[in-house]
Amino acid sequence: MRSSFDFTPFRRSAVGFDRLFDMLESSAAAGAGENYPPFDLIKEGEQDYRIEVAVAGFKQSEIEITSHQNVLVIRGAKADDAGANYIHRGIATRSFERRFALADHIHVTGADLHDGMLAITLKREIPEAMKPRRIEIGGRETASAEPRIEARAEAREPEHA
Structure with a gap:
């Protein structure tokens, strides 16, 4: 029976799972003989x-x-x-x-x-x-979008004049 497993192939392709692999390796080594x-x-x-x-x-x-x-x-x-x-x-x-x-x-x-x-x-x-x-998915209604466009246009007009 194998006492340890090599996680190297998984470590190369799994990002952020280092703690999990360390835990699996250490528990396999530590828990082999103790049962009290x-x-x-x-x-x-x-x-x-x-x-x-x-x-x-x-x-x-x-x-x-x-x-x-x-x-x-x-x-x-x-x-x-x-x-x-x-x-x-x-x-x-x-x-x-x-x-x-x-x-x-x-x-x-x-x-x-x-x-x-x-x-x-x-x-x-x-x-x-x-x-x-x-x-929630919010939808734009054309009526509510038009005043925003107009407000922007009005705000820009004094700058160009």
Whole structure:
């Protein structure tokens, strides 16, 4: 199985997609071996999404969520249990970091930790300036165009005299 894909032919003919190709190349290289903690991606509506991460054993104070420049980062660091005398430790408590690339205009709207599941809600919020808008076609009527021509002609006559 191939671990990377060469995007060079696409880079030559696609203008402005550098960030997309960089993201694809870096995610293919970084995500090859890491699968802890497990997560689900859920589309809840046309513009709404949810990421659920299984963080059993982690307290709210041991999890950090940051969103910066279209990257969502979830970090978990377990506090030491120095007083516990484990005979067997089968519950994973290692530190982790999960990164998710977010598309433009995707914003984190909330996070909730319940029963060992961290749920992060996301929403696509397209700014009004970026939304499609209908352009009305204006037609010129000959009656309204004639006064403009006459006004121009009248304005020019005193200059020539």
